[in-house]
Amino acid sequence: MDGAEPLVELEGATVRFGAFTALDGVDFRMFPGEVHSLMGENGAGKSTLIKAITGVLPLDEGSLTLAGESVQFATPHAAQAAGVSTVYQEVDLLPNLSVAENIWLGREPRRFGLIDNAAMRRQASEVLDGLGLDIDPASILGSHSLAVQQLVAIARAISTDLRVLVLDEPTSSLDTDEVAELFRVIRDLKQRGVAILFVSHFLDQVYEICDRVTVLRDGALVGEYLTTELLRIDLVQKMLGRDVAEFATRERVVEPDLPPDPFLSARGITSAPGIVDADIDVAEGEVLGLAGLLGSGRTELARALTGIDRPQSGIIRIEKSEVRLESPRHALQIGVVYSSENRRTEGLLPELSILENIVLAVQAQQGAMRRIPLARQRELAMSWIDALGIRPSDPDRKVGTLSGGNQQKVMLARLLALSPRVLVLDEPTRGIDVGAKVEIQNLVGELADNGLAVIFISAELEEVLRVGDRVAILREGRVAETLTADSLNPDTLLALVAQPDLPEA
Amino acid sequence: MSATDATTTTSSASGAGAKGMIGTFTSRYASVLPTFAAITILIALLAGAEIYFGNFLTGRNMSALLLDNAYLMVLAVGMTFVIVTAGIDLSVGSVMAFTGIFGASLFASGVPFVIVIPVMLLSGVAIGLLIGVLVQYFNVQPFIASLAGLFLGRGLAYVVSLQSIRVEDPVLLWLGSTRFTLGDFYIAPTGVIALLTVIVGALVMHFTRFGRTVYAVGGSEQSARLMGLNVARTKVMVYVISGLCGGLAGLVLTAYTGSGYPRNGIGTxxxxxxxxxxxxxxxxxxxxxxxxxxxxxxxxxxxxxxxNFMGAEQSWTHIIVGALLLLFIVVQRAIVARSDRSR
Known part of the structure; x- marks a missing residue:
């Protein structure tokens, strides 16, 4: 592919949101007829880069070149007109209209000024046949599965003069057959010289379909590699930013130290999507770290353990007696609490004060009829503000104005006010500064010392090792191994997280 | 023996065929089902009334159905545009009253119909435009924006006149009182206007890009925007169309009653x-x-x-319509829930 002109070339791309730099001087290129993957953990800048290419976000710095010409897309529509289309995970089509209309909407064939429905269906059929898809163009889009809707979205994209197709997490809700069908279509498009950007966190799929990988980390470019020349372990190491120097000395501890008397014990948890037959034990006074890549089922497992998603099968025991967690509310009553990784959308109410955010769950548990007296509320909030060191210590400040670390503490305070027995923390340190990170980590340790059972999820392996007493390793929805933290170092953990059964190369 | 086999095979094959057809039908036309339900109910009502009264399905009676409800039909066309975009227009009754009384007063002061009729239509358009702009550019809930339109229209109607104004204009009287007859059936020019409005409305909805964009906006505004459709213009336009229909209904109602009255259309x-x-x-x-x-x-x-035939209280109309409405909303919820599940 050397010598060929890149179809898309992004140079020095920088995108800032206020003070935060989401994309920092990234170079990126795609060649015609290749499938390119963009890899990185949460917050690495993948979606920002996609948005910069497809006209959703403007570049603050840098240039975008399409087929040798410098371009600037003001809107997604302008990008589409230039042949750059995107198919999102949640399909952005219209479920209430027919398949044919979804392909042609805005460009319908017309006769005598009126839409020629017959011609539109016929042309839609041609496009669908060209992709080898047997879909009735007159059927309503909403009557089809998500997979078919995605393929229709691709059909809409290729019905224009398509040059670049961006597929953002296209396979995350598809089953194996549907993925195979999608890959067949992707290969077909590749033959036609379309450049395809395939974003997925499924490493298997990336290795199956992609020719080239670009890795991002913390908004910066790590590098561009040929998939055939990049070992899976190296790819993961580049995504997570670990030095792999002493990787060879991987030691394996065969016997994990099972706590003699687990407080919470889960057996054979299977939950759609993504968790298969998971076993988890956590004792009082212990921190169990959960380590796994994005898409390994970290969050899904946490949700299944805390009554947010009802597992399809499996048993959860608390103090040896079996419980069925019907709902988050039920889980809270038993003392199992979950702190979401999305503290803005699934946690705090940014418009409310620190006090209100802390008292919320306690009040909800008491019932709205038995209102906690204001003086008691204030006392409660102040005690947690002191205990956790929330800054500023003004209980009437809006939570939205606090820093990430302090917001996280407010969330913790709310949960701790419920006097929980099991605390499940999903990436509590994501997006907060180093100092606050250490504080949160220390806090988690103290909570465990006070007798709580803590499950601590993090994408950062060092952190999991520092905080956790034991570490459960998740791979593709399975708990692959559970080991004591002492027996691991970041490199061995990295190897386990990536894929130990990698064929030697 | 062989004969039985043959029958079984045929029946199973045709069974599969029928099933396939049903599948095709539901995947294509599931959204027509509520309308079919309405047709079924209409037929049942007509048949039931004919059996009960014996003299219900007469040309006179059926023609009156169109004549008496022509203004409602015109308003319903405009409202359909608005509701398909997931909006609502509460102003239509007062817009109809305002344009009606405004037109009647213009006629009374001797202004010729070539001016009065366009003025009536344009007054409706103006109120519709106001609502549309409020909804689209000032981000006001359609319910609130059109409530403002409701009060505005009603207030303007009272400003024009507090009493009913008779219309003597020959053109308007012609619109209201002419009867084109065919056997027992007849149709007035107002009925023709109503049917034409329906036909034009249906054509626009199904065979123009604007019409399809109306559906697209109702399906998902965000997706429609990403597909490069002109969402803003479409959302303003549906209220303008509803306002235009309000003006037209004002004309139809004034012709039908031969007068303008500021308290017309309360609750319409x-x-x-x-x-x-x-x-x-x-x-x-x-x-x-x-x-x-x-x-x-x-x-x-x-x-x-x-x-009317039963000589019962008119309030029963509202009770029965209320019950039907409830039934339809439940049926629609069921259909929506089912299509959501299938995804």
Whole structure:
């Protein structure tokens, strides 16, 4: 592919949101007829880069070149007109209209000024046949599965003069057959010289379909590699930013130290999507770290353990007696609490004060009829503000104005006010500064010392090792191994997280 | 033996064929089902009334159905556009009253019809435009924006006159009193206007890019925008169309009653919403048919006529329409829930 002109070339791309730099001087290129993957953990800048290419976000710095010409897309529509289309995970089509209309909407064939429905269906059929898809163009889009809707979205994209197709997490809700069908279509498009950007966190799929990988980390470019020349372990190491120097000395501890008397014990948890037959034990006074890549089922497992998603099968025991967690509310009553990784959308109410955010769950548990007296509320909030060191210590400040670390503490305070027995923390340190990170980590340790059972999820392996007493390793929805933290170092953990059964190369 | 085998094979094959056809049908036309339900109910009502009264399905009676409800049909067409975008227009009753009384007063002061009729239509358009701009550019809830339109229209109607104004204009009287007859059946020019409005409305909805964009906006505004459709213009336009229909309904009602009256059409906006929903249009937007709304008007009118025939209290109309509305909303919820599940 050397010598060929890149179809898309992004140079020095920088995108800032206020003070935060989401994309920092990234170079990126795609060649015609290749499938390119963009890899990185949460917050690495993948979606920002996609948005910069497809006209959703403007570049603050840098240039975008399409087929040798410098371009600037003001809107997604302008990008589409230039042949750059995107198919999102949640399909952005219209479920209430027919398949044919979804392909042609805005460009319908017309006769005598009126839409020629017959011609539109016929042309839609041609496009669908060209992709080898047997879909009735007159059927309503909403009557089809998500997979078919995605393929229709691709059909809409290729019905224009398509040059670049961006597929953002296209396979995350598809089953194996549907993925195979999608890959067949992707290969077909590749033959036609379309450049395809395939974003997925499924490493298997990336290795199956992609020719080239670009890795991002913390908004910066790590590098561009040929998939055939990049070992899976190296790819993961580049995504997570670990030095792999002493990787060879991987030691394996065969016997994990099972706590003699687990407080919470889960057996054979299977939950759609993504968790298969998971076993988890956590004792009082212990921190169990959960380590796994994005898409390994970290969050899904946490949700299944805390009554947010009802597992399809499996048993959860608390103090040896079996419980069925019907709902988050039920889980809270038993003392199992979950702190979401999305503290803005699934946690705090940014418009409310620190006090209100802390008292919320306690009040909800008491019932709205038995209102906690204001003086008691204030006392409660102040005690947690002191205990956790929330800054500023003004209980009437809006939570939205606090820093990430302090917001996280407010969330913790709310949960701790419920006097929980099991605390499940999903990436509590994501997006907060180093100092606050250490504080949160220390806090988690103290909570465990006070007798709580803590499950601590993090994408950062060092952190999991520092905080956790034991570490459960998740791979593709399975708990692959559970080991004591002492027996691991970041490199061995990295190897386990990536894929130990990698064929030697 | 062999004969039985043959029969079994044929029947199973045809069974599979029928199943396939049903599959194709539901995947293509699931959204028409509520409208079919409305047609079924209309037929049942008409048949039931004919059996009960014996003299219900007469040309006179059926013609009156169109004549008496022509203004409602015109309003229902405009409302269908608005509701398909997931909006609502509460102003239609007062817009009709305002344009009606305004027109009547212009006629009374001797202004010729070539000026009065366009002025009536444009007054409706102006109020519709105001609502549309409020909804689209000032981000006001359609309910609130059109409520403002409701008060504005009603207030303007009272400003024009507090009493009823008789209309003597020959053109308007011709519109209201002429009867084109065919056997027992007759149709007035106002009925022709109503049917033409339905036909034009249906054509626009189904065969123009604007019409399809109306459906797209109702399906998902965000997706429609990403597909490069002109969402803003479409959302303003549906209220303008509803306002235009309000003006036209004002004309039709003035011709029908031979006068303008500022208290006309109080509560009509709710009747209009009811007939549109009964006709199979989803209040959450994205699905519905202008022709369905016409069926809805006929259902509404038939219930009215039946109650007249029975000599019962008019309040029963509202009770029955209310019950039907409830039924339809439940049916629609069931359909939506099912199609959501299948995804």
């Amino acid at each position: 906006e709710l009747d209009v919403i009811a007939v549109v929903v009964i006709g199979g249009t989803l209040l959450s937007g994205g699905r519905g048919y202008v022709l369905g709304s016409m069926i809805g008007v006929f259902v509404f009118g038939t219930i009215n006529t039946i109650i």
